[in-house]
Structure formats: C-alpha cells, structure tokens
Amino acid sequence: MTTQRKQFISLGEILAFVLECKNCHAQTVNPLDEKFSQLPGKCPNCERDFLKSHPSTDAKLKQIVDLVRELKKVDKQEDEEAGHLPFLILIEIAPAPQD
Ligand SMILES: [Zn+2]
Numbered sequence: 402m403t404t405q406r407k408q409f410i411s412l413g414e415i416l417a418f419v420l421e422c423k424n425c426h427a428q429t430v431n432p433l434d435e436k437f438s439q440l441p442g443k444c445p446n447c448e449r450d451f452l453k454s455h456p457s458t459d460a461k462l463k464q465i466v467d468l469v470r471e472l473k474k475v476d477k478q479e480d481e482e483a484g485h486l487p488f489l490i491l492i493e494i495a496p497a498p499q500d
Contacts, residue, residue, distance in 0.1 A: 433469060
C-alpha cells in the first residue's frame, strides 16, 4: 500500500517573498509585514538583469504580495467587512524531497 501525506501551510506562516537569483543563488528577502517597495531590477550580487526582459513580472509580483497581505488580514479577522470566517485558508505545498 502506498500512502501519501499532504502538507499545508496557513497564511500566517507566509512571512516573506524571496527572490533567488538563478545565476548566483543570492536571495532578496521581502518581508510581508514591511511595505513592499520596488523589486530589485537586477541581482544585488551578480547584477544579472531581473526585470528588464520581464517588464510585467514586477506588477504581477506586487499583486501577489498585496493579495496575500489582504488574505492574511481576513484570516486574522482584521478585516471589518469580512468578519469572522468559518474556515481556515490553507495552501498545499509539495512535499520535501526525500534523502
Ligand atoms: Zn545573482
């Protein structure tokens, strides 16, 4: 018999969006509890271009960050209009690779 375990995280467990350069693996951490400022246009380490060849990605990333922030407010019942949700919002993640 094969069993499969599903792994979930709650919105409260999402702390930051991290951009990792595919060239040098340097990471830029964008905490969700801080104002999301301009994404780096290039890798701060190797200076590889991040966004010039993908101009719409900057706006899309900001939308994702704003959406997650808003959902976290609702999840924490900080949103006056939404009130108390009768469910939890969970995100399924891929299982960690086995060694
Ligand atoms: Zn880099």
